[in-house]
Amino acid sequence: MVAVRQLRQAGLLLLFSILFHSTYAQQETEIKMGSIGEFTSTYSTAGKKNTVSSIQIGEKAYTLKINFDSNAPNKYRVVGEILEGNKSGTFFYAGTNAKLEGHIIFYDAREAYKIYSSEIGEVFIKKANIRDFMCIDAPYVEPTPEELAAAAIKYKGSPVSAVQPKYSSNPGARGVIYLDFDGESIGSGGQFANGQAWNAQSLGISDAQIKEIWTLIAEDYRPFNINVTTDRAVYDAANRYRRIMCVWTSTQPAGSGGGGTCFYNAFNDGDNNTPALAFLTGQKSGAEVGSHECGHSFNLRHDGGGGDG
Numbered sequence: 466m467v468a469v470r471q472l473r474q475a476g477l478l479l480l481f482s483i484l485f486h487s488t489y490a491q492q493e494t495e496i497k498m499g500s501i502g503e504f505t506s507t508y509s510t511a512g513k514k515n516t517v518s519s520i521q522i523g524e525k526a527y528t529l530k531i532n533f534d535s536n537a538p539n540k541y542r543v544v545g546e547i548l549e550g551n552k553s554g555t556f557f558y559a560g561t562n563a564k565l566e567g568h569i570i571f572y573d574a575r576e577a578y579k580i581y582s583s584e585i586g587e588v589f590i591k592k593a594n595i596r597d598f599m600c601i602d603a604p605y606v607e608p609t610p611e612e613l614a615a616a617a618i619k620y621k622g623s624p625v626s627a628v629q630p631k632y633s634s635n636p637g638a639r640g641v642i643y644l645d646f647d648g649e650s651i652g653s654g655g656q657f658a659n660g661q662a663w664n665a666q667s668l669g670i671s672d673a674q675i676k677e678i679w680t681l682i683a684e685d686y687r688p689f690n691i692n693v694t695t696d697r698a699v700y701d702a703a704n705r706y707r708r709i710m711c712v713w714t715s716t717q718p719a720g721s722g723g724g725g726t727c728f729y730n731a732f733n734d735g736d737n738n739t740p741a742l743a744f745l746t747g748q749k750s751g752a753e754v755g756s757h758e759c760g761h762s763f764n765l766r767h768d769g770g771g772g773d774g
Contacts (some may be wrong), residue, residue, distance in 0.1 A: 495570055496523055496590045498580075501565055504588040505541055508535040509559070520547065520556070522569075529556055533653045533660035541565065542736070544653075544660025553719075555659050559734075562586075568598050575601075598728060600761045605724025605754055608747040616674075616747065623673035628671050629698040635681035638692040640732070641708040642759050644679055645701035645740070646670045647677065649712045655738030656728050657718040659682025663739075665714035668746050678713075681752035682759070706733050709762040711741040711755050718742075724750065727758040728767070 481691070498504050508529065510516055516531045531545035538561050547556040547569055558567025558580050565588055567580035572595075579593040595601060607615070629647045648667035654660055675695060683693040692699065700708055709732045720726075727741035728734075741758035745751045 468728060478654055494592055495689060497592055498588040501560075501582055501586045501588055504558075504565065505543075508556075508603050509536075509541070509543055511536060519573075525549065531660075532558075535654070537606070539596075542654060543567075544656065546659040547571075553659075555592065555656060555719075556706050557656055568593070570595055570598065570720065572601075575720075582622070586717055600725070600729075600758060600767075601720060601722060603723040603725070603757070603767075605745060607724075607745070607751060608750055612747065620671045620673050623671035625669050625671050627694055627769070629675055631694075632676065632679050632683075633692055633694040633699060634679075634687070635692040635698055636699075638690045638705055639704075640689070640691040641700055641703040642682070642691055642693045643697065643708065643710045644675075644682065644693065644755060645697075645710055645712040646675050646678075646695070649710070651740065652713075652738045655740075657739065657742075659754070663718065664716065665712045665740075665742070666716045668713045668744075669717050670713060670746055670751070672719065674746070674748055674751070677748045678752045678755065681749070682756045685756045686759075690696070705737065706735045709741055710737070711743055711759050713743045713746070713751065713755070715744070725754040725758040727761040729761055730764040732759075732762040 508520065510531050511534070518529050520529045528548040529545055531543060533544040535542040541560045541561065543557070545556045547554050551572055552567060552574060554571035556569050558565050560566055565580065565582040568719050569580065571577070575595050577593045577595040577598060578590050579597065580588065580590055582588050620664050625706040646667065649665045651657070651663050651665055653662045659661070679693065679695055686693050694700065700710060721742060724745045725741065725743040728739055731739050731741065742753045742763055743751060744760060
């Protein structure tokens with residue numbers, strides 16, 4: 466009986482030790498940054514002439530340059546560039562006086578931090594996985610030389626129009642996926658290019674290829690209340706919180722390796738300037754990457770929650 470009691474006590478001590486160290490480790494990696502009011506006042510351009518400051522994360526100090534600030538009362542959206550020696554990354558947060566969310570991403574190092582607020586309005590920064598925020602380095606199969614040669618023959622003579630052909634799979638649907646093949650001027654405030662405006666150059670995809678890529682993606686989203694369209698006017702008229710633009714481009718922003726990239730939940734973000742990006746031109750590969758990245762905009766993750774992307 467004594468042995469059983471001692472064993473039980475030892476088990477309780479072990480359990481307490483595990484719980485204590487687990488809680489301590491969690492607290493150790495969670496860095497308090499002050500209240501929402503303090504954080505937004507410090508890391509914004511409101512009332513300041515200088516957009517360059519510094520941010521302390523644990524024992525490290527980083528240079529922070531804010532490139533975009535919505536300057537809207539109780540509706541924050543701040544994007545900038547964060548520097549540490551030769552290492553640079555993106556600083557982003559958005560929210561209200563009640564809740565903030567954001568991240569710091571060092572693309573080259575594949576490192577990230579999560580910015581978030583508690584129920585009582587305290588802001589924290591915590592180490593995170595870069596794949597918690599975006600699809601990155603997702604493996605895609607490039608077309609083989611034989612496939613490229615066959616495509617060159619198939620699409621020979623197909624024009625590349627200055628204005629892309631217009632198709633819509635489900636007119637009047639609540640959600641819109643706009644497929645952009647003719648290049649795009651991306652405005653400021655997006656999560657790519659550290660919040661600065663940038664140009665996404667066209668891949669020069671022919672009209673015939675555009676129709677085939679649109680057809681395949683439209684089929685993927687056919688079961689849903691989604692209009693897959695190549696008509697910019699349809700996208701512009703859609704609810705900004707129920708739409709996503711996917712741009713096929715040769716311009717790859719920092720950290721956007723693989724066949725394409727997209728930030729999770731971009732469909733509901735209300736931001737016009739964080740599109741999904743696709744870098745492949747083949748009929749099958751171009752459609753697969755576009756459909757895949759648009760899926761991430763709905764906050765869909767890869768099977769198993771891990772792996773690349």
